[in-house]
Amino acid sequence: MSDKKNIIICRCNEVTQEEIEALIDQGVTDIEMIKRLLRIGMGPCQGRTCLPMVISILARKTGKKPDEIKLPATRIPVRPVPAGVLVGEMESDGNEE
Amino acid sequence: MKSKAEVVIIGGGSTGTSIAYHLAKLGVEDVVLLEKNYLGSGSTFRCASGIRAQFTDEANIKLQRYNIEKRWKHLSEELEYDVHFKQTGYLFLATTEEEIEAFKQNIKLQNKFGVPTRLITPEEAKEIVPPLNAEAFLAGAWNPEDGKACPFRVVHAFARKAREMGVEIYEHTPVTGIIVENGEIKGVKTEKGVIKTGIVVNAANAWAPIINEMAGLSRDFVPIKPYKHQIAKTEPIAPGQIEPLTCPPAWNDSYVIQDGEDGGVICGTGLEKEPTSLDDVQPTYDFLREVLKWATRIIPALKYVHVVRQWAGFYAKTPDSNPAIGRIQYVDELYIAAGFSGHGFMMAPGVGEAIAELIIKGKSKVPLDWEWYDPHRFERGELRSAAFQIG
Numbered sequence: 051m052s053d054k055k056n057i058i059i060c061r062c063n064e065v066t067q068e069e070i071e072a073l074i075d076q077g078v079t080d081i082e083m084i085k086r087l088l089r090i091g092m093g094p095c096q097g098r099t100c101l102p103m104v105i106s107i108l109a110r111k112t113g114k115k116p117d118e119i120k121l122p123a124t125r126i127p128v129r130p131v132p133a134g135v136l137v138g139e140m141e142s143d144g145n146e147e
Numbered sequence: 148m149k150s151k152a153e154v155v156i157i158g159g160g161s162t163g164t165s166i167a168y169h170l171a172k173l174g175v176e177d178v179v180l181l182e183k184n185y186l187g188s189g190s191t192f193r194c195a196s197g198i199r200a201q202f203t204d205e206a207n208i209k210l211q212r213y214n215i216e217k218r219w220k221h222l223s224e225e226l227e228y229d230v231h232f233k234q235t236g237y238l239f240l241a242t243t244e245e246e247i248e249a250f251k252q253n254i255k256l257q258n259k260f261g262v263p264t265r266l267i268t269p270e271e272a273k274e275i276v277p278p279l280n281a282e283a284f285l286a287g288a289w290n291p292e293d294g295k296a297c298p299f300r301v302v303h304a305f306a307r308k309a310r311e312m313g314v315e316i317y318e319h320t321p322v323t324g325i326i327v328e329n330g331e332i333k334g335v336k337t338e339k340g341v342i343k344t345g346i347v348v349n350a351a352n353a354w355a356p357i358i359n360e361m362a363g364l365s366r367d368f369v370p371i372k373p374y375k376h377q378i379a380k381t382e383p384i385a386p387g388q389i390e391p392l393t394c395p396p397a398w399n400d401s402y403v404i405q406d407g408e409d410g411g412v413i414c415g416t417g418l419e420k421e422p423t424s425l426d427d428v429q430p431t432y433d434f435l436r437e438v439l440k441w442a443t444r445i446i447p448a449l450k451y452v453h454v455v456r457q458w459a460g461f462y463a464k465t466p467d468s469n470p471a472i473g474r475i476q477y478v479d480e481l482y483i484a485a486g487f488s489g490h491g492f493m494m495a496p497g498v499g500e501a502i503a504e505l506i507i508k509g510k511s512k513v514p515l516d517w518e519w520y521d522p523h524r525f526e527r528g529e530l531r532s533a534a535f536q537i538g
């Protein structure tokens with residue numbers, strides 16, 4: 051059996067499979083709360099990597115179908131942008147105007 | 148779902164879960180909490196995490212002094228769950244001599260009630276927030292005992308403890324009606340069935356007028372206007388740089404504060420948007436430009452930091468920015484704790500305790516000025532002095 055301690059599900063915030071399963075075992079089965087307590091999907095990748103995996107873990111452990119589990123809200127911007135670009139003082143490549 | 152309960156709380160944010168916990172702690176065995184979505188989904192999970200006693204009126208200062216000293220400092224231990232409360236302070240910054248005078252008046256009032264706020268120089272402010280654009284400011288009002296906690300953990304901790312003590316919490320369970328006969332509550336209707344009860348607490352914040360209407364009151368009985376309050380958050384930066392909430396009120400009530408958990412910088416500004424509906428939490432691009440304009444003036448180096456996320460929630464605002472807390476006289480055993488105008492999270496432990504004690508004992512040891520927060524003040528045309536609101 052694989053070592054769940056070493057399986058990283060959320061690479062942005064370094065959350066392991068073991069941590070996710072432990073939280074579900076404690077009765078936290080709402081993906082919105084799992085997201086916020088473990089900060090999955092809240093890093094720079096905005097959940098692109100981890101959320102599908104969290105959904106499959108959640109589905110397996112709760113007996114739900116994966117498509118019954120709604121994805122948490124997607125937040126803008128879709129990819130990280132320097133604040134200087136958003137205030138118009140910087141080019142998107144990071145060079146100052 | 149349970150078919151009867153002694154008390155039904157409507158609203159599963161920091162206030163509702165706190166009331167549920169405190170009722171259970173007082174020995175009420177039969178409490179039900181109803182939340183239309185998931186716990187915290189209304190305003191709590193969208194807040195900026197700040198907790199302060201730096202208000203400008205006696206009632207809010209006294210309540211918040213109590214909350215910080217007697218409740219927040221011990222909450223993790225009490226709930227047996229780390230809510231990440233940290234006393235990292237609030238730093239307000241003045242840009243004019245008039246503001247310094249106002250700060251001095253506020254400090255005097257806060258000191259009178261034991262809040263150790265003091266006036267500091269821009270140099271001292273820069274020691275507290277090293278990347279601060281200190282040249283832009285003339286002085287600061289600094290209370291090192293203000294702080295922040297994790298809203299997600301707080302709601303989870305209250306709910307977890309409440310459940311352990313027997314409270315039934317039903318999420319994704321919208322309330323559809325309240326049964327009132329001859330001025331007495333008989334039950335609460337939900338999409339999943341009816342719960343017979345004689346006591347109801349309206350803790351629905353922005354949605355509270357809808358619940359009041361279900362109990363036969365006017366929607367304007369507590370005139371709460373929901374305003375979209377938005378936040379932008381950056382990628383994590385090294386801890387210790389912007390730990391206190393740092394706010395020059397004259398700069399459109401803008402503020403920055405480092406998230407206590409991941410170190411990202413939370414940025415807010417006072418750009419109020421009327422939502423198109425009570426589900427409208429769509430962030431807007433004009434907010435992002437506005438908030439970052441101010442944030443990069445407060446902390447110029449933020450220009451080089453990536454923004455990773457933006458979101459919106461509601462300030463459930465009353466005409467005087469003070470909440471409505473207490474008993475509603477028109478319906479027997481109907482209580483309200485709503486309209487927090489952006490202060491609900493920081494007030495939740497003490498307010499939950501006070502409401503629970505009011506219901507069970509008819510009075511509370513919490514220094515909460517019931518007269519000040521009286522839900523009937525609006526229909527009498529009485530407004531309190533506006534609670535100091537930022538962002």
